[in-house]
Amino acid sequence: MIELLGWVPLFPFLGFLILVLAGERLSKPLISWVGVGSVAVSALLAALIGAEFLNGTLQPYHLILGDWMKVDDLSIPFGFYLDALSVTMLFVVTGVGFLIHVYSAGFMEDDPGYARFFAYMNLFVSAMLVLVLADNLVLLYLGWEGVGLGSYLLIGFWYEDPNNGYAARKAFVMTRVGDTALLIGLFLLFTQLHTFDIQLLMLRAMSQWTPGTLLPVAAAALLLGGAVGKSAQLPLQSWLPDAMAGPTPVSALIHAATMVTAGVYLIARTNALFMMAPSVQFVVAVIGTLTLLMAGCSALAQTDIKRILAYSTISQIGYMFLALGVGAWSSAIFHLLTHAFFKALLFLAAGTVIFCFHHEHNIFKMGGLRKAMPLAFWSFMIGSAALSALPFTSGFYSKHEILLAAYEASPVLWAAGCFGAMITGIYSFRLIFVVFFGVQSQVVEKSLDWKMSVPLILLGALALFGGMLKIPLDSVFPVLFNHDHTFDLVSVITVAAPFIGLSIAVLYYLTGTFSAQRLAGSGLANQMRIFFFNGWGMDTLYDTLVVRPFKTIAKLNKNDAVDGIYTTIALLGRGGRLMLSASQTGRIRWYASSMALGTVVIIAIGWLS
Numbered sequence: 254m255i256e257l258l259g260w261v262p263l264f265p266f267l268g269f270l271i272l273v274l275a276g277e278r279l280s281k282p283l284i285s286w287v288g289v290g291s292v293a294v295s296a297l298l299a300a301l302i303g304a305e306f307l308n309g310t311l312q313p314y315h316l317i318l319g320d321w322m323k324v325d326d327l328s329i330p331f332g333f334y335l336d337a338l339s340v341t342m343l344f345v346v347t348g349v350g351f352l353i354h355v356y357s358a359g360f361m362e363d364d365p366g367y368a369r370f371f372a373y374m375n376l377f378v379s380a381m382l383v384l385v386l387a388d389n390l391v392l393l394y395l396g397w398e399g400v401g402l403g404s405y406l407l408i409g410f411w412y413e414d415p416n417n418g419y420a421a422r423k424a425f426v427m428t429r430v431g432d433t434a435l436l437i438g439l440f441l442l443f444t445q446l447h448t449f450d451i452q453l454l455m456l457r458a459m460s461q462w463t464p465g466t467l468l469p470v471a472a473a474a475l476l477l478g479g480a481v482g483k484s485a486q487l488p489l490q491s492w493l494p495d496a497m498a499g500p501t502p503v504s505a506l507i508h509a510a511t512m513v514t515a516g517v518y519l520i521a522r523t524n525a526l527f528m529m530a531p532s533v534q535f536v537v538a539v540i541g542t543l544t545l546l547m548a549g550c551s552a553l554a555q556t557d558i559k560r561i562l563a564y565s566t567i568s569q570i571g572y573m574f575l576a577l578g579v580g581a582w583s584s585a586i587f588h589l590l591t592h593a594f595f596k597a598l599l600f601l602a603a604g605t606v607i608f609c610f611h612h613e614h615n616i617f618k619m620g621g622l623r624k625a626m627p628l629a630f631w632s633f634m635i636g637s638a639a640l641s642a643l644p645f646t647s648g649f650y651s652k653h654e655i656l657l658a659a660y661e662a663s664p665v666l667w668a669a670g671c672f673g674a675m676i677t678g679i680y681s682f683r684l685i686f687v688v689f690f691g692v693q694s695q696v697v698e699k700s701l702d703w704k705m706s707v708p709l710i711l712l713g714a715l716a717l718f719g720g721m722l723k724i725p726l727d728s729v730f731p732v733l734f735n736h737d738h739t740f741d742l743v744s745v746i747t748v749a750a751p752f753i754g755l756s757i758a759v760l761y762y763l764t765g766t767f768s769a770q771r772l773a774g775s776g777l778a779n780q781m782r783i784f785f786f787n788g789w790g791m792d793t794l795y796d797t798l799v800v801r802p803f804k805t806i807a808k809l810n811k812n813d814a815v816d817g818i819y820t821t822i823a824l825l826g827r828g829g830r831l832m833l834s835a836s837q838t839g840r841i842r843w844y845a846s847s848m849a850l851g852t853v854v855i856i857a858i859g860w861l862s
Contacts, residue, residue, distance in 0.1 A: 276368025288371025377403030431482015438475030484516030501604030538578020545571030621693030678754020
């Protein structure tokens with residue numbers, strides 16, 4: 254069965270080709286069969302291959318499908334590499350991706366771009382599968398850019414609205430900044446180590462480079478630049494909240510199963526390189542810590558149900574970066590796995606509220622939906638409990654490991670992570686209490702069919718019990734931390750942090766003991782709320798430092814100085830031609846005189862020299 258690994262990314266790609274070439278001529282049921290069915294087959298294959306691998310010796314499996322390009326002694330194959338890390342990513346991308354596709358079949362049923370939507374979704378999944386299975390950096394980069402293209406197409410799916418097109422372009426351009434750094438990093442690694450094969454590259458780096466020297470630090474920093482862009486971490490995080498312009502299933506796919514996890518995967522896959530650059534690895538932890546705090550504070554101030562979840566994604570990816578930065582590699586990937594379950598659940602549950610509530614996004618225009626939408630309510634309860642890392646949910650096990658590993662590395666990082674966990678508890682249950690409690694403001698007219706209900710039920714079960722899925726990642730990563738923790742003060746504080754956040758949310762948004770409006774309306778608090786609402790002013794900062802200067806230079810250079818250089822060369826050429834043409838009179842005596850004079854000049858030069 255493991256020999257069929259190459260078919261896993263191929264089936265979604267075949268679905269993409271069918272829908273692109275013939276989608277407009279297919280009926281909607283047939284479109285959904287192609288779009289959902291291709292990912293279903295891929296998910297089934299991934300499950301069978303993963304089961305065979307996990308029940309075997311856990312030895313990595315290397316599949317070469319053929320040469321992609323061959324120049325002199327450089328050979329770049331279509332090669333896939335399977336180990337515990339890629340198995341985990343296969344389960345996330347195909348499993349969660351399949352459930353999102355099933356949900357999409359119901360959510361997007363009335364959309365005129367039904368075939369185009371599933372074509373883009375299949376392309377997105379196929380590109381992500383190539384990325385996580387690639388055995389070499391060039392093939393990984395192909396999947397990396399394919400994911401970027403897919404995100405652009407899906408975020409701007411409803412392109413009739415200019416704001417959606419702007420959000421798609423913003424995501425594309427900002428992630429290209431990181432992609433450029435990654436590409437330079439790949440060039441550096443190849444020129445110094447003479448291979449693109451990831452496993453061989455790591456071995457050569459460890460044997461040929463000295464830890465902490467310029468080359469490993471530069472290479473790791475450039476790869477980090479790519480990871481920061483794709484995973485929406487500081488300072489390239491502001492594209493992700495605007496990516497909510499796409500349909501809700503797109504948001505679920507980007508945030509839970511595909512694009513934003515790519516940066517985490519890249520760092521984890523090249524962990525040997527980062528361990529040789531401890532200064533860069535520490536920067537990874539700092540970036541993750543700052544991002545999780547900034548995004549958590551921003552989520553507190555949002556009113557759009559999807560933007561709250563978007564900022565929560567940025568924050569949770571920050572926890573993964575924190576884990577990578579302190580060397581808790583397995584914990585980072587474990588949190589990536591559990592995050593995929595509860596974040597997909599939350600986004601799809603938000604989609605049901607939006608779907609049934611007249612496409613309203615403002616949580617303060619909702620309320621009292623607990624009885625009218627029980628499935629959405631319980632989905633949010635389970636998803637928010639896991640997001641907040643309440644005990645016995647999947648998020649608890651993974652985040653608890655991260656925070657305790659952070660404490661072993663730096664009590665300051667641990668304290669910041671605990672504070673972020675408290676903030677997570679506040680904004681998660683603020684959303685629930687505002688949307689599902691209180692007085693119902695509008696009548697819910699639509700109901701959910703099985704295509705939207707079943708994925709919520711299955712994801713709810715995974716969000717609760719997914720922490721029991723223990724994939725032996727220690728076969729890939731070095732074991733640096735002992736997770737057999739004793740019951741001490743650090744553990745108590747770590748567990749208590751989300752409960753403190755939950756208690757604050759209860760007092761402000763459920764019982765009304767304290768007034769959130771009165772607090773937010775005071776001078777300094779109101780300014781902070783606006784600051785957090787606007788994402789800490791990052792877009793304004795970029796507008797001031799990059800966009801406006803660029804526009805000013807463009808206006809000053811509206812006639813294009815570079816074109817002026819070439820225009821001048823052309824004018825000189827034309828002038829020279831006129832001078833030469835003036836000498837062509839057609840008079841024989843003039844030509845003879847010119848030849849005689851030239852001969853005299855040449856003889857004179859020869860005689861004088």
